[in-house]
Amino acid sequence: MTSAVSVRGLWKRFGQQVAVAGIDLELPAGKFIGLVGPNGAGKTTTLSMVTGLLRPDQGSVSVVGHDVWRDPVAVKARIGVLPEGLRLFERLSGRELLAYSGRLRGLPGGEVDRRASQLLDVLDLAGAQHKLVVDYSTGMRKKIGLAAALLHNPEVLFLDEPFEGVDPVSAQTIRGVLERYTGSGATVVFSSHVMELVESLCDWVAVMAAGRIRAHGPLDEVRGAAPSLQRAFLELVGAQGQDAGANLDWLGGGAR
Amino acid sequence: MTAAGSAGGGTAGEGAPGTGQVADQGPGLVSGQGPGRVPVSRPVAQDVTPVVVRLKLSLLRNGLRQSGGRRAAWIGSAVAVLLFSALQLLGLVALRGNAHAESVAVPLVAVLAVGWAVMPLFFPGGDETLDPTRLVMLPLRPRPLVRALLVASLVGIGPVFTLCVLVGSVVAVAHGGTAYVLSVLAVPLALLVCVALARAVAAANLRLLSSRKGRDLAVLSGLVVAVGAQVVNFGAQRLGSGGLGQLDGPAEVLGWIPPASAIGAVHSASEGSYGTAVLQLALSAAALAGLLALWSRHLTRLMTSPDGSTLPSAQGAAKERTSTGLARLLPGGRTGTVMERSLRYVWRDPKTKAAWVTSLAIGLIVPVFNALQGTGSIYFSCFAAGMLGVQMYNQFGQDTSAFWMVALTISSTRDAYVELRARALALLVITLPYATLVTVVTTALIGDWPKLPEVLGMSFALLGAMLATGAWTSARFPYSIPQEGYKNVAPGQSGLAAAAVVGGMVSAALLCAPVIALAIWANVSAGGDEWSWVLLPVGAVYGGMITVAGLRLAAPRTARQLPEILAAVSKG
Numbered sequence: 001m002t003s004a005v006s007v008r009g010l011w012k013r014f015g016q017q018v019a020v021a022g023i024d025l026e027l028p029a030g031k032f033i034g035l036v037g038p039n040g041a042g043k044t045t046t047l048s049m050v051t052g053l054l055r056p057d058q059g060s061v062s063v064v065g066h067d068v069w070r071d072p073v074a075v076k077a078r079i080g081v082l083p084e085g086l087r088l089f090e091r092l093s094g095r096e097l098l099a100y101s102g103r104l105r106g107l108p109g110g111e112v113d114r115r116a117s118q119l120l121d122v123l124d125l126a127g128a129q130h131k132l133v134v135d136y137s138t139g140m141r142k143k144i145g146l147a148a149a150l151l152h153n154p155e156v157l158f159l160d161e162p163f164e165g166v167d168p169v170s171a172q173t174i175r176g177v178l179e180r181y182t183g184s185g186a187t188v189v190f191s192s193h194v195m196e197l198v199e200s201l202c203d204w205v206a207v208m209a210a211g212r213i214r215a216h217g218p219l220d221e222v223r224g225a226a227p228s229l230q231r232a233f234l235e236l237v238g239a240q241g242q243d244a245g246a247n248l249d250w251l252g253g254g255a256r
Numbered sequence: 257m258t259a260a261g262s263a264g265g266g267t268a269g270e271g272a273p274g275t276g277q278v279a280d281q282g283p284g285l286v287s288g289q290g291p292g293r294v295p296v297s298r299p300v301a302q303d304v305t306p307v308v309v310r311l312k313l314s315l316l317r318n319g320l321r322q323s324g325g326r327r328a329a330w331i332g333s334a335v336a337v338l339l340f341s342a343l344q345l346l347g348l349v350a351l352r353g354n355a356h357a358e359s360v361a362v363p364l365v366a367v368l369a370v371g372w373a374v375m376p377l378f379f380p381g382g383d384e385t386l387d388p389t390r391l392v393m394l395p396l397r398p399r400p401l402v403r404a405l406l407v408a409s410l411v412g413i414g415p416v417f418t419l420c421v422l423v424g425s426v427v428a429v430a431h432g433g434t435a436y437v438l439s440v441l442a443v444p445l446a447l448l449v450c451v452a453l454a455r456a457v458a459a460a461n462l463r464l465l466s467s468r469k470g471r472d473l474a475v476l477s478g479l480v481v482a483v484g485a486q487v488v489n490f491g492a493q494r495l496g497s498g499g500l501g502q503l504d505g506p507a508e509v510l511g512w513i514p515p516a517s518a519i520g521a522v523h524s525a526s527e528g529s530y531g532t533a534v535l536q537l538a539l540s541a542a543a544l545a546g547l548l549a550l551w552s553r554h555l556t557r558l559m560t561s562p563d564g565s566t567l568p569s570a571q572g573a574a575k576e577r578t579s580t581g582l583a584r585l586l587p588g589g590r591t592g593t594v595m596e597r598s599l600r601y602v603w604r605d606p607k608t609k610a611a612w613v614t615s616l617a618i619g620l621i622v623p624v625f626n627a628l629q630g631t632g633s634i635y636f637s638c639f640a641a642g643m644l645g646v647q648m649y650n651q652f653g654q655d656t657s658a659f660w661m662v663a664l665t666i667s668s669t670r671d672a673y674v675e676l677r678a679r680a681l682a683l684l685v686i687t688l689p690y691a692t693l694v695t696v697v698t699t700a701l702i703g704d705w706p707k708l709p710e711v712l713g714m715s716f717a718l719l720g721a722m723l724a725t726g727a728w729t730s731a732r733f734p735y736s737i738p739q740e741g742y743k744n745v746a747p748g749q750s751g752l753a754a755a756a757v758v759g760g761m762v763s764a765a766l767l768c769a770p771v772i773a774l775a776i777w778a779n780v781s782a783g784g785d786e787w788s789w790v791l792l793p794v795g796a797v798y799g800g801m802i803t804v805a806g807l808r809l810a811a812p813r814t815a816r817q818l819p820e821i822l823a824a825v826s827k828g
Contacts, residue, residue, distance in 0.1 A: 053660055055819040072667040081664060086657040086826065089597065091604040103593040104665045132604070148661070 002065075004029040004156050004187035005050060010059035012045050019045040020056075021211035027189060027204070029064070029156075032182050034198035035191040036229075037208035038237060043191040044084055046208070047160050050189075051081045064155055077105070080149035082142070084160035084191075090134035094125055094144045097133055101148040112151065119147040124173055138165035146174060150181065157181065159190035163197055175201065195230040205229070209237040304396060308404035312411050325750075337413050341420035348424030358523040359507040361425035365446060366516040368421055372450040375414075376458035391559070398556045402548060409451040422446050425519045431526040438525045438533060442518035445540050449515035452547040459554035483617050493629065512536065514543035590671070594678035599685065601654070607737055608654055612647060612686075619643035620694055627701040634707050640694035641715040644687040645722020645764070649757055651679050651730040652814075653737050657826035663818040673811035676730070680723050680803060691715050710775055710788040713795025717771040720799025721764035724806020729756040731810040731817065736827035746827040767802055771795050 005027040012020040020042045027033050037043050048054035050061050052068045052075065060067060066074040089097055095116060102112030120126045123143040128136065133144060142162055149157060157178075163171050178201075182188050192198050198205060199219065206216035214236045215222050219229070226232035320327045348364075351357045391401070409415070426439040511520030521536035586592035601608045619640035626632030652659050666672050695715055699708045733756035736746035745753040775791055778784040814821065 051664070053663060053819060053822055076664055076667045079664075081660075083660055086660045089601075089655070089658045089661060091601055092597065096600070100593055100597050101661060101665075104590060104662070106590070106665075109588070 002029050003027060004031075004033075004064060005189065006062045007046075007050065008060050010046065010049060010061065011057045012042075012049060012054070013057055018211055020049070023059070023211075023213055025206060025213060025216060027187070027206075029187050030182070030185045031187060031204040032178070032202045033187065033189045034202035034205045035189060035208060036193060036195065036198050036205060036233060037191075038193060041208040042211040043208055044160055047158055047189070047191055048083065051079060051083075051158050052076070053081070053083065077152070078155045080152065080154035080157045082145045082149045082157075082159045082162055084164070088133050088141065088145060088148070091132055093130045093132055094120065094136070094140075094147075095129040097144060098147055098151060102151045105152045107152060115151055116147070119150065122173070122177060123147055124170070139167050139170035142166050143170060143174065146177065150177070154186070156187045156189065159188065161192060162190055163192060163194065195228070195233055199223075199229040207233060207236050303404075304400050305404040305407050308401075308408045309411060312408040316412070334413050337417050341417045345420045345424040345427075348421070348428045351428045354428075356504065357428040358511070358519070359504045361428045362507045362510050362516045362519050362523070364421060365425055365519050366510045366513060368418060369450055369453060369515050372414075372418075372454040373457050376454050376461070398552050398559075402552045402555065405455060406448070406451060406548075409455060410447070415447065415451065418447055418450055419443070422519070426522050429519065429523040429526060432528075434530065434533075435522050435525040438522050438537065442522050442537060442540070445537070445544060446515035446518040449518070449540055449544050449547065452544055452551060453515075456547045456551040456554070459551050459558060483621070512539065514540040517543075590674045591678040591681065594675055595682040595685070598679055598682035602686070605654075607739065615643040615647060616690065619690070620697075623694060623698045624701065627698050632698065632702060634699055634702050634704050634711050635714070637691075637695040637698040637711055638715050638718050641687070641691040641719040642722060642761070642764075644683070644691060645719050645726060646757065646761075647687075648680060648683055648723045648726025649729055649760060650733075650735060650737070650753070651676070651726070652734045652821050653730075653825045655825065656737065656739060657822070659822050659825050663822050666815055666818060669812045669815045672814040673807055676727050676807050676810055676814065680727065680807065683723065684719075687719060688716075691719060706785070707788070709792035710778065713791035713793070714768070714771055714775060715795070716792075716799040717768050717795040717802075718764065718799070720801070720803040721767035722761075723799075723803045724767065724809075725760040725764045727803075727806045727810040728813075729760045731814040731821070732756075734821045734824040736825050749824075749827065771798055 003026045005025070007023050007025040007027075010020055010023040011018075023046060035043050035046070045054065049056045049059075050063070050068065052072060055069075060069075062068065063075050064078055066078070068075050089100065092100060098116035098119065099109075099112055102116065103109060107115075117126075120129050123146065125140060125143055125147070128140060133141065136144065142165070146159070146162065149159070162174060166174065178188055178190075203219055204217070205219055205222050207214045207222060223229050223232045226235065320330055348361065351360060354360075422443045426443055430436055430439050510516045511523065517536040518540040521533040521540070524530075524533035524536060586595050602612050603609060619642075622639045623632060623636035626636055652662070655662060662675065666675060692712065692715075695708065695712050699705060699711065733752055735749040735753045735756070738746050771791065771794065774794065775788070778788040778791065
């Protein structure tokens with residue numbers, strides 16, 4: 001089995017705080033991979049370093065066999081990214097954003113426009129294609145970001161919290177597109193803290209907490225004997241048995 | 257009162273689903289008495305005015321506590337405003353007895369009122385207590401709220417300044433016992449009208465101000481200030497030559513417009529026309545009542561209906577944006593794509609637009625106004641090139657964190673070079689014709705046509721130097737431009753930004769030294785005049801060459817430092 005992404009000894013500190021504390025990971029190609037963890041686990045930091053948007057303090061990352069920092073030409077052409085917390089060029093309309101992004105990647109103009117039309121249709125954005133992205137809702141932004149990341153048909157797609165703040169209808173649309181995409185043999189790596197979603201979508205998961213990988217492997221393996229990924233996850237990160245209700249007796253209702 | 261209050265709150269709440277508690281409960285009532293629940297807070301029936309005033313003071317104090325720089329800036333501006341108010345006061349007092357005293361005092365108050373009216377439109381974030389939607393969840397009645405907010409607005413530097421001007425104005429125009437008595441009424445009345453005006457305008461336009469279009473508008477405020485300052489400067493010089501008598505006519509009319517009519521009343525009383533005085537004062541009082549009523553109505557509506565950000569935009573389908581004729585003229589590949597995006601942003605991004613319009617306006621105003629006043633030199637037209645060249649600075653900061661889209665497509669020095677070159681070209685599309693135009697217009701006004709080629713050559717050389725240093729500082733010293741508000745530098749990066757721009761401009765001037773030396777030689781040496789036309793091609797070629805050199809120097813650094821640049825521009 002070949003690796004889509006291979007991470008070795010990845011570290012990142014922000015001042016005193018260690019965001020990512022030595023990650024080693026081999027992500028298999030052609031899979032739907034979920035990176036799960038609580039808020040502040042280092043998911044975004046990890047994905048930023050893997051995609052070349054953040055320089056690691058230590059360690060190496062290679063995507064489909066090419067080192068991200070030594071061979072950016074080969075890597076950047078092969079990956080699509082939807083980051084979290086970074087803007088898009090919001091003063092372009094949805095269609096203009098796709099046209100800009102595709103041409104910037106060196107695709108021929110006609111081909112970009114053809115693909116953009118199809119993506120806008122499939123993602124249900126055709127009606128809003130001439131609206132400025134700044135006036136888009138959260139779900140629409142995620143969808144236009146996904147379209148921009150898919151436009152050049154990358155081998156590996158990195159999505160940071162693609163379902164955060166997205167309504168169920170848009171989420172279903174995004175799911176459909178991603179399933180279709182992995183069906184062609186491409187790899188999707190996405191981060192989320194919604195376990196049900198990861199459980200229903202992914203066939204391979206990596207659990208992150210406090211800057212480290214706690215478990216990784218096929219979904220069934222990570223879940224083990226636990227009834228759901230949620231349970232398995234809570235056990236892994238050691239968040240079980242915290243009785244939150246004990247001190248809030250003035251709320252009424254009593255501890256359950 | 258409290259029992260009736262909760263019943264009223266219920267009905268108002270039904271009329272406005274989703275906004276929650278409304279203005280119809282008793283002041284200070286903070287209890288939610290659901291069935292079967294323990295009452296958590298006791299109803300307190302006290303006036304909210306001291307609370308709101310204390311809130312304003314706390315906001316002011318905490319704002320100052322945030323950073324030393326901010327405190328220094330606030331104290332600096334406070335001292336400056338106080339000094340200015342004192343000078344203004346002295347000036348107005350000195351005007352006492354002058355035949356044209358009222359012709360200065362009355363328009364001055366009118367201008368002040370216009371300032372109060374315009375202020376909230378341009379600085380909506382300036383005063384948090386100005387935003388009634390923040391108080392929407394509190395059970396407050398509109399009347400006590402209006403009173404409380406009005407009193408709170410009297411706290412601050414602005415009202416102190418206004419008070420100084422008003423006191424100065426009445427001192428300048430008041431003569432006789434009746435006038436003195438009227439003054440005591442007129443000053444607070446005029447001050448309240450000013451403050452109420454600002455509040456009413458803010459409340460009436462809050463919908464607009466909290467929408468995107470409104471925030472876009474606010475960003476253009478810098479432009480209004482810059483251009484307004486030039487116009488005022490120009491007007492003042494005219495006035496200086498023409499004398500104060502020119503203001504008599506306008507002052508006559510303005511004396512009937514509140515709040516200037518309050519000062520007009522004092523003047524009328526000094527001249528013995530008591531009927532007119534009472535009428536003018538009554539006008540101001542009526543204006544105050546009207547403004548308060550208007551404000552109160554808008555406030556009630558704002559607090560009882562859903563705010564604009566939660567409503568779906570009912571603008572209908574956006575108009576189709578087709579690719580313009582310009583796009584077809586641009587070259588293909590990365591160059592054309594980047595140029596098209598840059599040019600679209602000049603028009604569509606409020607921050608970029610404000611920066612451009614300011615540069616274009618000042619680049620034109622300085623040389624042309626100076627030429628009109630006869631104090632200008634033809635060399636001032638290089639100012640246009642310098643002002644416009646500044647737009648090349650912090651290119652990636654202008655992208656904000658959307659720079660990641662660019663960063664993901666730059667994988668070699670060549671990509672970075674093409675990206676930077678395209679941005680410089682997009683700039684030149686506007687700058688080159690504009691700088692030429694300004695130079696030609698200035699030359700025409702001064703009438704020194706033989707100097708035109710020389711000045712044009714210097715303009716082009718300066719433009720090239722600005723582009724070169726701009727490209728290099730973009731790669732070396734990127735900084736964030738916050739998208740909200742009117743600041744152009746993210747907190748903590750102002751030193752970096754100032755160093756980049758000032759250092760860049762100084763180096764640009766140094767880079768132009770050979771062309772400037774040549775120009776000096778052409779001017780001082782005998783027979784040099786005949787060769788001054790050479791400066792045009794020399795300047796143009798030199799400018800082009802250093803631009804390319806600057807881009808070549810900036811490109812490798814850009815390609816190497818992409819993550820660092822992204823981090824630096826994502827702070828806004």
